[in-house]
Amino acid sequence: MTTETLPIVGAGLDRVDAPAKVTGTAHYPNDFDYPGMTHAALVRSTVAAGRILAIDTAQAEAAPGVLTVITHLTAPKLDRGPMTLLGGSPPAPLQDDRILHHGQHVAIVVAATAEQARHAASLVQVEYDRAKAVLDLDDPRAEIITNPWNLDTERGDVAAGFATAAVVVEGTYTTPDNTNNPLGLMATIAMWNGDSLTVHDSTQWPRNVRTTLAAVFKVPESGIRVLAPYVGGGFGAGLRVWQHVILTVLAARATARPVKLVLTRPEMFTSVGHRPNSVQHIRIGATSAGDLVAIEHDGTSSVAMQDDDYEPVSLCSAVSYACPNVRTRDRQVRLNIPCPGSMRAPAEGQGNFVLETAIDEVAHALGMDPLDFRLRNHAAVHPLSGLPWSSNALLACYTLGAERFGWSRRTPEPGSMREGRWLVGYGLAGAAYPAYQVPCQARASVHRDGSAFVRSAATDIGTGTYTVMTQLAAELLGLDTSRVRFDLGDSDMPYAPQAGGSGLTGALGNAVHAACRRLLREFLDLVRDDPDSPLRGAGLDDVTVSGGRIHRTGAPDQGESYTDILARHGLEELGADGRSTPPQAEELGMAVAGAFGAKFVEVRIDPDLGLLRVTRVVSAIDGGRILNEKTATSQIVGGTVGGIGQAMFEDTISDKETGRIANATFGDYLVPVNADIPDMDVIFVGGPDRATAIGTKGVGEVGLVGVAAAIANAVHHATGRRMRSLPITIDQLTL
Structure with missing residues (x-):
């Protein structure tokens, strides 16, 4: 089955739910x-x-x-x-x-x-x-939980690896609660x-x-x-x-x-949860030629007295680079705090800041360009399993992102770039977010008037699910998007997982793909023995869909419309269910890849006042097949704004004696506003991922990952000062 339409999937279609939102007819729970x-x-x-x-x-x-x-x-x-x-x-x-x-x-x-x-x-x-109250990670009364979900990792001989290292960098980093x-x-x-x-x-x-x-x-x-x-x-x-x-x-x-x-x-x-704070210690060793030989990353984060939320902040160090000897360890400390929960790019947001800042430190100690150091240690296969990636365009993210950003203009010495009184710094960070997909179901139907109705019990939290699923169903059924209605947000609809973990588009998209293909098969089954149908005896591999019609591939005159088929068989509609299941690495012989990316940031710092301004950001992203370039770009921009917030503003401050949150209003909890955000450049590289039918990889989280580290690395380039705690504040920057 093929389609003969102008590309619907991938086009920057305006959000189909936008009219309802801007006219006030979209009803939220409070309405x-x-x-x-x-x-x-x-x-x-x-x-x-x-x-x-x-x-x-x-x-x-x-x-x-x-x-x-x-x-x-x-x-x-x-x-x-x-x-x-x-x-x-x-x-x-x-x-x-x-x-x-x-x-x-x-x-x-x-x-x-x-x-x-x-x-x-x-x-x-x-x-x-x-x-x-127990409110401090170092409180000796606190209960400590080690390796709660059995996600600690170890490969090779870490001690032996460090023994061969010409350069060893280590440090302790902290990230605060964010809300x-x-x-x-x-x-x-x-x-x-x-x-x-x-x-x-x-x-x-x-x-x-x-x-x-x-x-x-x-x-x-x-x-x-x-x-x-x-x-x-x-x-x-x-x-x-x-x-x-x-x-x-x-x-x-x-x-x-x-x-x-x-x-x-x-x-x-x-x-309703928060990003838990963390204290992380990392140690990285490399040869004089710039080859990583050992990484040791230990993370400690907070959890509530009666809760099981878990964010393995060190795990990113196990899978990001081609290093033969790696050990990651995580533990939690029970405190008298509200239950933590997922916040955009959970675990990766905190862990990547530490890993990518430390990687920059190693490159600086070696006298290597931070970009060259990352390229040299790229993980061409999955570091834990040794399997080839189902897709991985991280090298292209680095090279194309660097070209767009103008990385070659960077002079290596910290403090060597200025514009008037402002110190100028260039920083970069690699980014990744692991693949996540769980079972999902969808139902598709075509009505006598030729319109389609597709639905699933998912939600759209502003990511564009309504729109991209409309596009996908329209392309699969050969219909204009105006003839497709996609609906969600109702638990009575077919099962859907959460809108989170950058996993919904893949799970739901593959379920919609399965439902639409099965629906076409149902139409072909209706006419399989129909002497009046030019599609008699045709199978899915024999036909093309376009303009609301099914026809034999290469013979547009040998087909008929959905409307004609339904009318001739006395049906008001025809429907079919579809389901998706997670791709399995063992069956595929590949490591199922999540999204990858590279973040390039320019900052300017007033050395007298300690003012920090982010003036340019380039995000190069491998998101697999992009269903809608406009909504995907919006996701990366939004995630980047969140990363700027994490790096420079956000800190949920609790009183050390009472546990009361002292800044629980928008008047006191700082978030970036328009004046803090520069124009953003987003480029997508790579192509469809081989692990699933529709070839997508989620982009909701990867936009935030790497931003804090890239900013911290740019600050070091501008000032020579390493930032090992977030958020980066004025007192850290006054020279």
């Missing part, structure tokens, strides 16, 4: 309303550790409009949610009197209006038996009808919400419907079923009324 809707507000702990001695809800219950106040004394016993693809569920809320972190939910208030609920919540009085902070506040609406439940939620994974709520409330999954057609961002915050979602459902059951809960901005800092 829905139901008769009798009530509103909820949360009461949060003001201590980080201890127990609740007493909780007085009398004033709150007597306040105007209040329907109920639920605390650990009145909440039913709830099971913890199930294990998921991303690990365990967060602990169930309001199950005992223990306080595990500052900002923990200790009560939920439901009232007729949001204002009444918030006022009543302020009237709840809680008395605590305060304990000394996801999508612009839209996360919201949940819950409405029970007997044992049936409808939920609108700011989730990146509707099916996981359905499965979790069924387990927690002991009701059949078939009776739960979770809706999230528009989410409004998440950056990973919507990947888990957080406690506020369960509390909203609990409140709706207790009141027998629909309940809406919208988190406040400070609540977003303690309710």
Whole structure:
């Protein structure tokens, strides 16, 4: 089966959901309303550790409009949610009197209006038996977890490798907590009808919400419907079923009324995860010729008292370079902090900063150009398995990116480039994000009017899923994109995994591919023995689709339209299901590749004031087959903005004594704004990946990876100072 249309996939098609968004007709979870809707507000702990001695809800219950106040004394016993693809569920809320972190939910208030609920919540009085919180990674009281998911690696003989090294560089690096902070506040609406439940939620994974709520409330999954057609961002915050979602459902059951809960901005800092902080030690050895001989990378990161979130920050060092002797180790330290969670480029964002900064240090110690050093140590095969990559255009990312950026203009000596009073620095970093794909399902149908409807229970968090799946289905079915409707965000649709880990486009795209091919086969089966059809006896390999018609390849006059086939057989529509499964390296004989990239950054620094400005960024990306160049470019630009935030601005600051987050507002938590972002240049290199039918590799995360390291390396080139902690601040730059 082939297509005879102008290229649909790959073209920079405008977002198909843009008109709904700009006209205000796109309904986000907070936009829905139901008769009798009530509103909820949360009461949060003001201590980080201890127990609740007493909780007085009398004033709150007597306040105007209040329907109920639920605390650990009145909440039913709830099971913890199930294990998921991303690990365990967060602990169930309001199950005992223990306080595990500052900002923990200790009560939920439901009232007729949001204002009444918030006022009543302020009237709840809680008395605590305060304990000394464990808030520091070095606290000797802290529980330490080693190799929690068995992801530590070792190959070769690291000690012997270092013994042969002419240059050894080592250092300790730190990265802080970051908070996801999508612009839209996360919201949940819950409405029970007997044992049936409808939920609108700011989730990146509707099916996981359905499965979790069924387990927690002991009701059949078939009776739960979770809706999230528009989410409004998440950056990973919507990947888990957080406690506020369960509390909203609990409140709706207790009141027998629909309940809406919208988190406040400070609540977003303690309710929906964050990028955990880390302390990492790395040691790298190389020969005088510039060959890596040993890497040792140890990472320590924080985790909550009762949680299983895990980010192996050192793992990137095991797979990034052709080094014969490598050991990576990760451990976690349990602290009295809110549950961490995925934030764009989890683990890689922190680990790459350390690895790529240290690689630059080695190159500098050897007197080698940092680009040449990376090219010399390129991993032509997967370093752990030894298998050839299913695709890897990292060398092209380096060479083409360097050409576009003008890397050859760089003079090697730190501090040697100036423009007026400004010090100018050039920096680069390699980037990668591992392949991730899980099973997915989709359904495609064509109607009597010749239009197609394709759907799956996925979400679009602004990445362009609506658009690229419309393009893909249109090309596979030989239709104009205006004749294809792609729908998502409904747990009643065929199963889809989370929009996260740069894995949805591949999983969903391959499921859509399978569904569309099967649908064409269904059409051909209809006419297989039809004497009136010019397609009689044709198989998939014999036909081409274009203009809403199926015809024999090379013979456009020997075919007919979907509409004619359906009409002749008395059908209003014909549909088919498709599913995708993850590619297996063993079966393919190849290492399934994720995205690769190279980041080139120019910075300027005022040596007197310590001002740091990013003035140019070039991102060269191997993202496999690009389904839509415009939306893919947008992903890389957005990820780069996030990387600038990680490098220069973002730091979730907790008080060292109380555990209270001190900057939990947009007035205090710094993020990059327009004035901080230069024009960005994005180029895509490479071609379709061989591991899957559609040849894509996710680009949602790789845009952030490498940015912090490239900026830190550019700062060193400008000033001679190495940046080993994030964010890079004025006090580090004043010369």
